[in-house]
Amino acid sequence: xxxxxxxxxxxxxxxxxxxxxxxxxxxxxxxxxxxxxxxxxxxxxxxxxxxxxxxxxxxxxxxxxxxxxxxxxxxxxxxxxxxxxxxxxxxxxxxxxxxxxxxxxxxxxxxxxxxxxxxxxxxxxxxxxxxxxxxxxxxxxxxxxxxxxxxxxxxxxxxxxxxxxxxxxxxxxxxxxxxxxxxxxxxxxxxxxxxxxxxxxxxxxxxxxxxxxxxxxxxxxxxxxxxxxxxxxxxxxxxxxxxxxxxxxxxxxxxxxxxxxxxxxxxxxxxxxxxxxxxxxxxxxxxxxxxxxxxxxxxxxxxxxxxxxxxxxxxxxxxxxxxxxxxxxxxxxxxxxxxxxxxxxxxxxxxxxxxxxxxxxxxxx
Amino acid sequence: xxxxxxxxxxxxxxxxxxxxxxxxxxxxxxxxxxxxxxxxxxxxxxxxxxxxxxxxxxxxxxxxxxxxxxxxxxxxxxxxxxxxxxxxxxxxxxxxxxxxxxxxxxxxxxxxxxxxxxxxxxxxxxxxxxxxxxxxxxxxxxxxxxxxxxxxxxxxxxxxxxxxxxxxxxxxxxxxxxxxxxxxxxxxxxxxxxxxxxxxxxxxxxxxxxxxxxxxxxxxxxxxxxxxxxxxxxxxxxxxxxxxxxxxxxxx
Numbered sequence: 001x002x003x004x005x006x007x008x009x010x011x012x013x014x015x016x017x018x019x020x021x022x023x024x025x026x027x028x029x030x031x032x033x034x035x036x037x038x039x040x041x042x043x044x045x046x047x048x049x050x051x052x053x054x055x056x057x058x059x060x061x062x063x064x065x066x067x068x069x070x071x072x073x074x075x076x077x078x079x080x081x082x083x084x085x086x087x088x089x090x091x092x093x094x095x096x097x098x099x100x101x102x103x104x105x106x107x108x109x110x111x112x113x114x115x116x117x118x119x120x121x122x123x124x125x126x127x128x129x130x131x132x133x134x135x136x137x138x139x140x141x142x143x144x145x146x147x148x149x150x151x152x153x154x155x156x157x158x159x160x161x162x163x164x165x166x167x168x169x170x171x172x173x174x175x176x177x178x179x180x181x182x183x184x185x186x187x188x189x190x191x192x193x194x195x196x197x198x199x200x201x202x203x204x205x206x207x208x209x210x211x212x213x214x215x216x217x218x219x220x221x222x223x224x225x226x227x228x229x230x231x232x233x234x235x236x237x238x239x240x241x242x243x244x245x246x247x248x249x250x251x252x253x254x255x256x257x258x259x260x261x262x263x264x265x266x267x268x269x270x271x272x273x274x275x276x277x278x279x280x281x282x283x284x285x286x287x288x289x290x291x292x293x294x295x296x297x298x299x300x301x302x303x304x305x306x307x308x309x310x311x312x313x314x315x316x317x318x319x320x321x322x323x324x325x326x327x328x329x330x331x332x333x334x335x336x337x338x339x340x341x342x343x344x345x346x347x348x349x350x351x352x353x354x355x356x357x358x359x360x361x362x363x364x365x
Numbered sequence: 366x367x368x369x370x371x372x373x374x375x376x377x378x379x380x381x382x383x384x385x386x387x388x389x390x391x392x393x394x395x396x397x398x399x400x401x402x403x404x405x406x407x408x409x410x411x412x413x414x415x416x417x418x419x420x421x422x423x424x425x426x427x428x429x430x431x432x433x434x435x436x437x438x439x440x441x442x443x444x445x446x447x448x449x450x451x452x453x454x455x456x457x458x459x460x461x462x463x464x465x466x467x468x469x470x471x472x473x474x475x476x477x478x479x480x481x482x483x484x485x486x487x488x489x490x491x492x493x494x495x496x497x498x499x500x501x502x503x504x505x506x507x508x509x510x511x512x513x514x515x516x517x518x519x520x521x522x523x524x525x526x527x528x529x530x531x532x533x534x535x536x537x538x539x540x541x542x543x544x545x546x547x548x549x550x551x552x553x554x555x556x557x558x559x560x561x562x563x564x565x566x567x568x569x570x571x572x573x574x575x576x577x578x579x580x581x582x583x584x585x586x587x588x589x590x591x592x593x594x595x596x597x598x599x600x601x602x603x604x605x606x607x608x609x610x611x612x613x614x615x616x617x
Binding site for chain 2: 212
């Protein structure tokens with residue numbers, strides 16, 4: 001596809017950034033916090049768009065890295081909070097540790113007390129994990145549905161691990177009550193700045209020659225292999241970069257939200273991310289912004305209006321978008337423009353490939 | 366006598382106990398334009414698959430310029446200088462014609478070199494030269510899915526030519542083309558073959574006559590005949606294989 005934002009729409013992008021920048025002034029703290037969280041989801045969706053939308057790898061385990069980054073930050077803040085507020089828990093260690101019979105913070109966890117160590121360590125750890133989790137299937141030429149199943153299993157494993165090891169993770173309840181950066185306009189702006197940076201970064205990556213090779217892999221990885229590209233290396237690289245982006249998004253999310261739980265690391269968020277990208281439009285980057293903002297926004301507004309009906313309505317919205325616009329909202333708009341251009345040039349496109357289904361087994365000849 | 370760019374000794378490929386390639390000895394000379402014909406299921410595409418690393422041979426040796434290449438990875442074989450065009454035209458539908466060509470262009474294959482790669486004016490010029498040759502220059506900015514079947518064939522030929530191989534395999538390059546397009550393709554292939562070794566798999570005998578110097582006939586994974594167009598056409602064994610067709614020249 002290769003079409004993100006044409007240059008003449010640059011002013012539109014700047015206008016959107018300006019609106020987001022001044023949003024807290026007219027919307028209040030509650031909505032600001034909400035939008036901050038949505039922006040974290042946007043970053044998460046962006047990373048998924050890189051691996052799914054551009055490279056064609058359907059990952060149902062992208063939340064592992066988002067949740068991983070989130071847990072590193074939450075744990076760090078929690079350790080610090082417990083140590084500086086000993087009166088709150090009695091012994092200066094996180095509440096869940098105390099409930100599970102620990103009397104001191106385990107030695108290996110001590111370095112995490114420093115957030116300036118914990119946050120980058122989380123991002124690097126997730127990068128390393130993604131490298132390993134990417135290396136195994138991609139070097140073995142596992143793709144399509146099989147790859148999706150493997151990543152889903154990874155997501156399940158980590159969710160289970162978080163729930164089971166509750167003395168170290170807070171278990172089912174997650175990590176809560178560690179002080180957060182909510183209602184902090186500076187922190188909101190930091191999140192916005194990182195989101196804009198990620199957009200710029202993803203746009204540069206996908207419009208470069210490297211990005212074109214990623215798309216060639218999505219279109220037909222066999223053809224690219226016979227053009228001398230070691231496809232597995234490209235996949236491992238983009239998978240790792242995307243995981244680190246997710247980890248940063250997760251860390252910011254944890255700091256803003258003040259609570260992280262197993263849901264942020266498990267299949268639930270992983271699949272939600274896929275839905276956001278699908279609704280917004282795969283391989284468009286802008287879709288990764290439109291998808292989560294629209295769906296999470298609708299979820300929030302509808303849940304305030306309709307106590308029990310809202311889940312149904314969001315589901316309906318999702319189905320409607322996918323049925324009416326299989327390429328997502330942004331993807332469909334781009335295709336319409338493209339078709340118009342082709343017709344203007346006096347050519348009826350004989351066959352229009354749909355972006356949906358590209359992740360299926362590459363064309364075998 | 367010129368050296369062989371490709372030599373195959375005792376090649377066997379067995380798929381579920383069925384031999385697709387059966388003790389095949391085969392060679393292509395440096396700078397040669399060879400045509401490979403044979404009925405359906407003769408093993409023509411499988412032979413290309415084995416040489417380019419899509420499948421591993423069950424037994425036998427494949428030598429490219431005297432170097433063993435059987436069992437090596439696809440990208441490694443490409444980097445030695447071997448390219449292929451698929452039987453079904455295989456281009457990147459959602460990329461533009463120009464972008465398709467730039468993927469084909471030789472060089473910058475590793476992740477980090479492609480990250481820092483900027484297209485040079487010389488590269489653009491090279492792509493435009495090939496695009497002019499395949500008559501797609503004016504459509505360079507259009508997505509490949511807008512091309513007709515024949516144009517896609519040409520685009521893929523252009524892409525593999527841009528990859529500047531020393532040995533090029535073209536698997537049925539004229540399928541879906543009109544007579545005029547086929548003639549143009551024949552001229553194109555003769556042109557391409559001036560500077561490299563080319564092997565073409567083709568059914569269309571009138572096309573084969575336009576380009577062939579030496580024809581190899583493959584049948585049930587074995588070499589049935591080899592020689593000039595006339596020698597092969599007059600070979601009674603070949604006529605027999607093309608069942609019903611008394612002479613291979615009738616197939617056109």
